[in-house]
Amino acid sequence: MVGTRNARVLTFNCHEGYVHLLGKLGLEMDVVDGLPGRYTGRWDERMRPVPPRARLIGPGDLASGARYDAVIAHNVLDLLDARGVDAPKILVLHVNLDARAVEEPNGPAPAEMSRQVQQYLSLIGGIAVAVSKSKRDSWKIPCDVVRPAVDPDEWRGYEGTEAALLRVANQVNARRARFAWSAHERIVDALPCKLVGHNPDIAGSEASRGWDHLREMYRTHRAYVHTADPALEDGYNLALLEAMGTGMPVVSTRAPESPVVDGENGFLDADPAVLHDKARRLLTDPDLARRLGARARECVLDEFSVSAFVSGWHSAIERAKDTFEAVRRGVQRAGVRAAHRGTAVR
Secondary structure, rough: OOOOOHHHEEEEEEOHHHHHHHHHHHHHEEOOOOOOOOOOOOOOOOOOOOOOOOOEEEEHHHHHOOOEEEEEEHHHHHHOOOOOOOOOOOEEEEHHHHHHHHOOOOOOOOOHHHHHHHHHHHHHOOOOEEEEEEHHHHOOOOOOEEEOOOOOOOOOOOOOEEEEEEEEEEOOHOOOOOOHHHHHHHHHHOOOEEOOOEEEEEOEEEOOOOHHHHHHHHHEEEEEEEOOOOOOOOOHHHHHHHHHHHHOEEEEEEOOOOOOOOOOEEEOOOOOHHHHHHHHHHHOOHHHHHHHHHHHHHHHHHHOOOOHHHHHHHHHHHHHHHHHHHHHHHHHHHHHHHHHHHHHHH
């Protein structure tokens, strides 16, 4: 194996935003694109550009025999699709396990799902990495937490000139419980609000025209809205962090690990009616929005730094290598012992 900082990794395009972040690791990266079940057949350039050292490959290219130093899977299907790749494997826990059970009612019960995944990781010498403490706790899988990051050079320049709220979210109606969407609706009721994302069943919602357009909407809209069921989701996701990194103040419901501090860098409350009033206040007071937004940017760049993300992922890849090699050595020793026993019997 080569050193981690010169490694070549394989990952899957289930989430352009997160794969774009993985590009910060500075590694050669093959990205399996064209996966079934997504709203787009190929990498969506409207969300993010392909990372500079990444190469898009098709699902059929997994059988090409290419060598990798690590495989980064974003869900269990990715992990299974990569079973023929002889390399250390890392499963990223992006989704709360209880939320997964709500959205996939025909799947295994959470406890059984956790057991099966842990058993499979143990069998193949794989490890897990969680994007938050609450995601790790929901899966009950011992692993490190590597929180996402905000690049200050990519997210900046808040203006807040448009007196309107912003929310960035995909497939909202399939995730209403996780997103606490009824709370979102009560917060934005009768207030100007733009929903950006792939939501063809919601009138007025549309995807951004490109990455620059998405960043422009973060810069120009007055405040960002975030809602989540605290039993199913964190107090942050990439969209929230990017909004704060741009310099937007946030109006958010309470959920685990939220970076929003009430009255300091936005407004945080469990009552949508209270947040509705706070959102209205931000729309009528651009100076307040700028002050809170400036603190939001400082907070998120400190707590969700690129350096911590990169360091955490390089460490995770090293652990994956060590775990994989330990299991491989164990299998080899078991094979030698079995061969000796067979010789003795003869």
